[in-house]
Amino acid sequence: MSKALISSTAGLGTRAKGITLILAQILPVMAIVSLFPAIPKLFAEFGDRPGAGFLIPAIVTIPSLVCAIFAPIAGIISDRFGRRKSFIMGLAVYVLAGIAPLFLDSLEAILASRAILGIAEAFAITISSALIGDYFEDDRHRWTSWVGVATSVAGTALIVTGGVLADVSWRGPFAVYLAALPALFMAILVIDEPRKTPRPEGSAVALLGFPWRAAFVIAPVTLITSVLYYVEPLNIARVLDMRGAGSSTQIGIIQAATSIAYIGGAFLYRRLHELAVGRLLAIAGVFIAIGQVIIGRGVDWQTVAFGATIQQIGGGMIIPVLLAWGQSMLPLEQRGRGMGIWATAFFAGTFVCSPLVSLVTSATGGLLPAMQVMGVITLLFALAAPFIVPAPGRKSTQALKA
Structure with missing residues (x-):
């Protein structure tokens, strides 16, 4: 790759940068689903330890918990000290902490490595x-639609x-x-600091602080949507x-x-x-709701699978919608902290x-009626989403960024 080409794309999006970022988005999935099959083996190895019933499942879940806690801090650091250095550091620590249990014999040490993995995941x-x-x-x-596709395929694999x-x-x-x-090596090769849009000297926009109004809309809506989104994956x-x-x-x-329908949902988002x-x-929620009700009312596994397929269409839309929304509502200078709050x-x-x-x-007396109730919720x-989330009109956008 010539120096001229590298210079012309410095700070701008390229296909290589996009692929690298999508690979990074797969990491939280890797932290969870790859260990599901190992849980029985972990109990066989450490099941006689005090508190094993809590500690062994925590090996799977603790990275996400720590990630949720440290994500805003990671965002603040990236805003202040630069995206590239913070991103590469996070990926490097992720690899080291991820493979650490290959060499550890203590359950406590493994849990500590998993907590460190969660911090790296936050970055x-x-x-x-x-x-x-x-x-x-x-x-x-x-x-963002490719993020949905990649996480679905990667999760299965x-x-x-x-x-x-x-x-x-x-x-x-x-x-x-x-x-x-591969994500670490690609980040070292292609990720650089994003190019900032020049602004007139003394511009009022440059003086704006963190857009707390936008964050206070994005965060609760994302939390509610995430809770409803996870009902099917955690219980199907x-x-x-x-x-x-x-x-x-x-x-x-x-x-x-x-x-497979999850991939269809991600591409449906691209069209809409x-x-x-x-x-x-609202569209994603209707798919998820219908799917959950069918799952709860299904009398055989075929019907349940049909309901899950419908749910997955809506599920495939959720992450791209929320990601793109959060990115669009936050200025570049504050986007790291904002996406930390989103995460x-x-x-x-x-x-x-x-x-x-x-x-x-x-x-309700059982999981099946609970699935139906969650579908109704x-x-x-x-139905409320179009009224909760402001339309992208000029006034509402300016207000949220104020």
């Missing part, structure tokens, strides 16, 4: 989200890979984190098992088949991205969803 996901907005601006919808490696050893699935090396395997779908392998195959965010969330809201949904579904399950949110 990777927050800064890659900000950079997509920085580099691609009005074309961001195309790249990682579950299978983790299962194969878990058959070798309980340590095996941790080798999956070596797959983050149990419902399929209750409806006689067969072995864990068969259930995994059914889930993989239904996730010019609609107002509230309308896009905290989104990943917090993982933890809020499970106790909420458990509470509804206790109140999702539908109500979908």
Whole structure:
């Protein structure tokens, strides 16, 4: 690659940069799903330790919890000290912390490495989200839709890979984190500081502080949407098992088949991205709501799988819609901190969803009626979304950025 070409694209979005950022967006998925098949092996290895019933599942969940806590800090650091250095540092620590359990024998040490992984994940996901907005601006919808496609495909592949490696050893699935090396190498080669749009000297826009009004709209809407989004992924395997779908392998195959619709949802967003965010969330919410109700009312696994397929169409729209919305509402100088707040809201949904579904399950007498109730709640949110999220008119946009 010539120096002239590198100079001409310095600070601007390119295909190589977009691919690198999409690879970084896969990392939170890698942190969770690749270890699902290893949980029985981890219990066999560490099950006799005090508190193993809590500590072993925490190996899977603690990175997301720590990521949710540290994402705003990662965003502030990237805004202050630069995107490139912060991003590369996060990816490097991610690889090292990810493979650390290959060499650790202590359960406590493994948990500590997983917490460090969560901090690195906060840097990777927050800064890659900000950079997509920085580099691609009005074309961001195309790249955020590819995030949805990539995470769906990667999630399916990682579950299978983790299962194969878990058959070798309980340590095996941790080798999956070596797959983050290509993202690290590409980041070193192609990621640079985004080019700022020149502004007139003394411009009032340059004096604006952090857009807290925008953040106070984006964060709660993202949290609510995330909670409703995670209802199906966190519970569909149990419902399929209750409806006689067969072995864990068969259930995994059914889930993989239904996730194809997730890719369709991401591409549907690309076709509809010019609609107002509230309308896009409404469309996605209707798909998710209908799917959840069908899942809850399904009398056999085929019907449940049909409901999951419909839900996945809406699910495939959610991440691209929320990402592009957050990026568009935040100025480049503050986008790192803003996307950190976004990441905290989104990943917090993982933890809020499970106790909420458990509470509804206790109140309704079972998981199946709970799925129907959550479907109705999702539908109500979908109907309200166009009124909750302001339309992209000039006045509302200026107000939110004030």
